[in-house]
Amino acid sequence: MAKYNIIEKKEKEAAYRTLVSPRLMDELKEKILNIVLFQKKFKDKNYSAKRLAEDLGTNTRYISAVVNVRFHMNYTSFVNKYRIEEAMTLLVDKRYQNLNMEDISDMVGFSNRQSFYASFFKLNRCTPRDYKLRHLAQHPAMADKPHKRGRKPGSKNKDKNTTTPEEA
Numbered sequence: 001m002a003k004y005n006i007i008e009k010k011e012k013e014a015a016y017r018t019l020v021s022p023r024l025m026d027e028l029k030e031k032i033l034n035i036v037l038f039q040k041k042f043k044d045k046n047y048s049a050k051r052l053a054e055d056l057g058t059n060t061r062y063i064s065a066v067v068n069v070r071f072h073m074n075y076t077s078f079v080n081k082y083r084i085e086e087a088m089t090l091l092v093d094k095r096y097q098n099l100n101m102e103d104i105s106d107m108v109g110f111s112n113r114q115s116f117y118a119s120f121f122k123l124n125r126c127t128p129r130d131y132k133l134r135h136l137a138q139h140p141a142m143a144d145k146p147h148k149r150g151r152k153p154g155s156k157n158k159d160k161n162t163t164t165p166e167e168a
Contacts, residue, residue: 020065028066031056042082043109049075080119083108087120091132092139101128 020028035055041047049067052075053060067078086108090096096104105116120128 020062020069024062025066025070028056028058028062029070032063032066036079037082042079043086043107045109045111047079047109079109081123083110083116084120084123087116087128088124088131091128092135104128 032052035052036042036047041052049060049063053063056063064075067073067075071078073081087104090099090104090107099107101116102113105113108116110116110119117127120126120131124131126134
């Protein structure tokens, strides 16, 4: 290791993290969860750490410290985690089967499809489309539902009262 001058990278300890007392961190953690998760502010594309700090009457360094220490991630990753969880719910919900990925992305608070796909893949190791298709494969009854853009030309509509040789 010395030959290549490789030094093990240590996590930097931000000085401001130690200025926030554990009691205050716990209080802020609960307030952050209330606003971001329960009030569903994560769906707002413009809800930044700065706006959260303003709503809580604190500063962004405290928000950053609490999210880093209590949730072990940065603010963007924290918010995106809830966005992706919401997207996963929408992707498998029958009521939203006709929506395209841009619609889902927009509903959960992403500014663009690329960010949505990148965050989704980072958390799930698959694309939103693959996730949806996998779920449809596990629940075939949902695959028979018509899509927003209609059936492809030349595709046959299944009569619900007929059975295939595999089903007989």
